[in-house]
Amino acid sequence: MSKEEKRDSSKAKDPATNPKQPAEWNSLADKLRKGELDLRVEEVEERISPSETNVFDK
Amino acid sequence: MSDSSFPVSLIFPPQGHFTQPYLALPCLQAYLKQNGFEDVQLIDASVESYDHFLSEKYVHWAAKRAAEILPIEGFETRPSLGFDDLEAFRAAAESSVAAEAVAERIEAAKSVIRGQDFYDPDKYLPAVRTLYHALRVVSAAHFPSRLTPHNFQMAYATDRSSEILEATLDREQNPYLAYFEQELLPRLVQRAPRVLGLSVIYGSQLIPALTLARMVKRALPDCHITAGGGFLAYIGKKLMQAQTDAGSDQMRSAFADCIDSIIFHEGEQPLLELSRALKAGQALDSIGSLAWFDRSRTGSPAVFNDSGHPIRLDTAPAPDFGGLPLAKYFSPELCIPYDINRGCYYGECTFCTLPTVIGPGYRTRQADTIAEHVVQLRDQMGTRNFNFITDCMPPGMIGDLPRELIEREADVRWWADARVEPGAYDPKGVELLYQSGCRKLLFGFETATPRLLKMMKKGQSHRTTIEVAENCTKAGISVTFYAMVGFPSETREEARDSLNFIIQHRDVVREVSLQTFHLDEVAQTYKEPEAFGLEILEDEKADLQLYHDFRSESGMTRSEAAEMFEEMMSAFRKHLTLFSGDHIYYFMQKSHYFLHLARDEHPDDFQARCQKRNLLRSERGARGDLVTVKGLEQRALPYSYTEVTRRLASPLARAVSPDFLTGRSVESVRDKAEADLGGLTANACILAYAPEQAEFLEISADGASVLNAIEQAGSLAPLLESVEDQPEAARRLEQFAARMHGLGALTPSSTAHAPAPMEMAAKL
Numbered sequence: 124m125s126k127e128e129k130r131d132s133s134k135a136k137d138p139a140t141n142p143k144q145p146a147e148w149n150s151l152a153d154k155l156r157k158g159e160l161d162l163r164v165e166e167v168e169e170r171i172s173p174s175e176t177n178v179f180d181k
Numbered sequence: 182m183s184d185s186s187f188p189v190s191l192i193f194p195p196q197g198h199f200t201q202p203y204l205a206l207p208c209l210q211a212y213l214k215q216n217g218f219e220d221v222q223l224i225d226a227s228v229e230s231y232d233h234f235l236s237e238k239y240v241h242w243a244a245k246r247a248a249e250i251l252p253i254e255g256f257e258t259r260p261s262l263g264f265d266d267l268e269a270f271r272a273a274a275e276s277s278v279a280a281e282a283v284a285e286r287i288e289a290a291k292s293v294i295r296g297q298d299f300y301d302p303d304k305y306l307p308a309v310r311t312l313y314h315a316l317r318v319v320s321a322a323h324f325p326s327r328l329t330p331h332n333f334q335m336a337y338a339t340d341r342s343s344e345i346l347e348a349t350l351d352r353e354q355n356p357y358l359a360y361f362e363q364e365l366l367p368r369l370v371q372r373a374p375r376v377l378g379l380s381v382i383y384g385s386q387l388i389p390a391l392t393l394a395r396m397v398k399r400a401l402p403d404c405h406i407t408a409g410g411g412f413l414a415y416i417g418k419k420l421m422q423a424q425t426d427a428g429s430d431q432m433r434s435a436f437a438d439c440i441d442s443i444i445f446h447e448g449e450q451p452l453l454e455l456s457r458a459l460k461a462g463q464a465l466d467s468i469g470s471l472a473w474f475d476r477s478r479t480g481s482p483a484v485f486n487d488s489g490h491p492i493r494l495d496t497a498p499a500p501d502f503g504g505l506p507l508a509k510y511f512s513p514e515l516c517i518p519y520d521i522n523r524g525c526y527y528g529e530c531t532f533c534t535l536p537t538v539i540g541p542g543y544r545t546r547q548a549d550t551i552a553e554h555v556v557q558l559r560d561q562m563g564t565r566n567f568n569f570i571t572d573c574m575p576p577g578m579i580g581d582l583p584r585e586l587i588e589r590e591a592d593v594r595w596w597a598d599a600r601v602e603p604g605a606y607d608p609k610g611v612e613l614l615y616q617s618g619c620r621k622l623l624f625g626f627e628t629a630t631p632r633l634l635k636m637m638k639k640g641q642s643h644r645t646t647i648e649v650a651e652n653c654t655k656a657g658i659s660v661t662f663y664a665m666v667g668f669p670s671e672t673r674e675e676a677r678d679s680l681n682f683i684i685q686h687r688d689v690v691r692e693v694s695l696q697t698f699h700l701d702e703v704a705q706t707y708k709e710p711e712a713f714g715l716e717i718l719e720d721e722k723a724d725l726q727l728y729h730d731f732r733s734e735s736g737m738t739r740s741e742a743a744e745m746f747e748e749m750m751s752a753f754r755k756h757l758t759l760f761s762g763d764h765i766y767y768f769m770q771k772s773h774y775f776l777h778l779a780r781d782e783h784p785d786d787f788q789a790r791c792q793k794r795n796l797l798r799s800e801r802g803a804r805g806d807l808v809t810v811k812g813l814e815q816r817a818l819p820y821s822y823t824e825v826t827r828r829l830a831s832p833l834a835r836a837v838s839p840d841f842l843t844g845r846s847v848e849s850v851r852d853k854a855e856a857d858l859g860g861l862t863a864n865a866c867i868l869a870y871a872p873e874q875a876e877f878l879e880i881s882a883d884g885a886s887v888l889n890a891i892e893q894a895g896s897l898a899p900l901l902e903s904v905e906d907q908p909e910a911a912r913r914l915e916q917f918a919a920r921m922h923g924l925g926a927l928t929p930s931s932t933a934h935a936p937a938p939m940e941m942a943a944k945l
Contacts, residue, residue: 151887164884
């Protein structure tokens with residue numbers, strides 16, 4: 124994220140003083156700081172079966 | 182002499198591909214009309230049924246039905262999933278998270294594919310994915326049946342007559358039963374055809390065709406139902422001879438309740454003679470290439486007439502597409518199939534079964550006739566896109582046809598299969614082809630191993646194949662290779678040589694249609710197994726068997742060949758631009774890539790567009806204004822969805838329910854699959870579906886909480902701000918947000934409220 128984008132965003136770090144930060148974010152942010160937040164993302168790639176590759180014969 | 186009092190209906194039963202019409206029925210219609218039978222009706226029940234299933238109403242129904250028969254809650258209390266549970270879990274998981282979202286977007290997706298938005302990859306690709314996902318919901322409603330754009334499979338074996346007959350009556354699993362009853366049968370009953378012809382080219386059509394035939398036989402007992410086409414040319418004799426128990430120790434023809442006759446090889450003349458005979462009340466025994474049930478005898482035994490003579494192709498009329506539902510094909514412009522010849526002038530390849538499908542001999546139309554027909558069809562059909570149906574153009578035609586097309590100013594664009602003929606596809610020859618509108622040619626490369634090419638009797642070398650491909654590429658013609666893995670005695674090393682050879686020439690090979698070797702009983706490889714070192718594994722119960730399981734004396738086993746298929750496909754996806762990421766859908770939708778070339782977009786330019794899109798997608802980063810995308814669906818699951826799909830995609834899993842292309846020959850396959858792929862333990866995850874991008878993605882409960890926090894905060898910015906004093910934490914959050922952005926779960930706020938592409942398409 125660029126510095127400019129950051130300037131445009133909310134300045135407050137404390138959810139209590141910034142209504143834009145939801146209350147439950149506190150505990151998530153804590154876990155994130157401690158490296159305990161599981162942020163794995165599994166993408167689902169289409170796997171092509173041999174029965175789907177005889178495209179031009181069908 | 183015209184006869185309008187003898188209605189004939191010709192039907193292409195599901196399932197064939199949905200992007201363009203097939204050729205058989207238009208050829209038959211033209212021939213019947215030329216010979217006095219004016220009242221001919223063509224019905225493409227395949228594309229009509231796809232259009233029906235892929236409708237908002239049907240997908241909503243299917244979503245509800247899937248939730249009833251495959252409730253996701255049913256998996257929550259299970260300690261583990263066995264192999265047999267994996268497919269059901271996958272169907273339940275996908276339906277539970279995506280079915281409603283897909284239903285809401287299916288009409289818009291069809292509009293994209295049938296309209297000008299087709300040409301915008303950012304609109305086309307999510308739309309195609311939406312179609313695929315909708316078909317999975319439709320399939321889940323008829324679990325374990327599976328309908329894809331390329332195949333229709335039920336749990337019933339298609340090589341056993343008893344199972345096929347059961348499948349035609351299975352109301353739960355056969356989606357075509359209700360469809361035919363509600364949509365097609367009333368039309369046929371109203372018309373009351375005297376002859377109903379069914380064109381069965383593929384194995385995937387067999388159960389739907391017989392389902393319909395059985396239904397029509399009951400409703401219209403006086404209608405003569407005949408069937409023909411390539412697949413029946415293979416198994417028609419066995420089908421006619423199949424017996425079933427008639428009680429009291431009597432047997433009768435198993436399919437006599439469905440059909441009256443079968444036509445072998447090309448259908449024009451036999452269908453004409455059949456119609457004439459039925460109209461005149463004459464016997465059927467003199468009609469060439471016809472097999473029929475003699476209902477005057479106990480058990481309705483099959484009678485096989487002698488083979489008839491093929492028609493003179495050079496005097497045959499142009500195919501007549503009148504009556505087909507042209508607006509329902511899943512393409513923005515029609516691509517018209519046209520047969521320039523029948524049979525193969527080469528006719529030597531040891532794996533080829535063509536003489537069985539078309540009949541013996543090679544016949545061609547004259548180049549000037551072809552050009553005349555092409556111009557006529559161009560004007561009639563309002564399209565200049567053609568798919569020339571030929572197994573290989575003879576060298577003379579490679580020069581003559583382009584000249585005729587240019588002389589007549591046909592201004593068409595076309596693609597065709599071709600055989601490697603270095604003399605004909607020289608630089609001058611391919612330049613002429615390009616000028617005549619040729620934009621894509623498909624060559625049988627098969628393998629880079631000379632020893633195997635010799636066994637196949639291909640009569641070509643991989644070097645000459647590449648020379649021809651290079652010439653085509655220089656002229657601007659896109660080249661596709663057919664390649665084969667697992668030919669008897671092929672080793673892993675040889676397969677890898679072929680793979681490396683293709684990758685090395687990826688600048689001239691745009692697409693590869695890779696297939697695993699299969700053994701069907703009309704090919705030379707089956708007839709002379711010892712010459713190929715094969716042990717054929719017979720299945721006594723399979724009375725309709727066409728494809729045979731086998732063991733090879735040397736080289737890869739069938740399961741090793743299936744693994745090699747995975748390795749090769751994965752390499753192609755990595756190295757061929759058209760196979761990268763979701764661009765593979767262009768390859769998989771038959772003429773869709775060609776339609777871009779038909780607009781004179783150079784293959785290099787199209788590839789560059791794909792590469793640019795890949796780059797832009799990978800560069801989508803984390804921005805402060807990212808918000809959760811509208812309509813993001815999420816569902817907590819007890820098992821990892823991606824792990825289940827990974828296991829189901831393994832060659833071993835495919836071998837458990839094989840079709841002829843996926844192969845088997847794995848000892849005790851089900852036990853092995855249970856041991857290797859079953860026993861999946863619980864591992865909670867969140868499956869999300871981003872409907873505008875039509876992407877499934879799997880995240881953890883933490884990931885879902887972060888998405889929720891972004892939604893509540895109004896954007897990503899406040900969350901990033903709160904951890905900006907912790908660079909490592911900020912980096913992790915940005916990385917997650919970037920992935921979510923790339924997959925369409927997060928989107929910049931500036932685009933979040935604009936109408937989505939597919940919504941726009943629906944409004945237009």
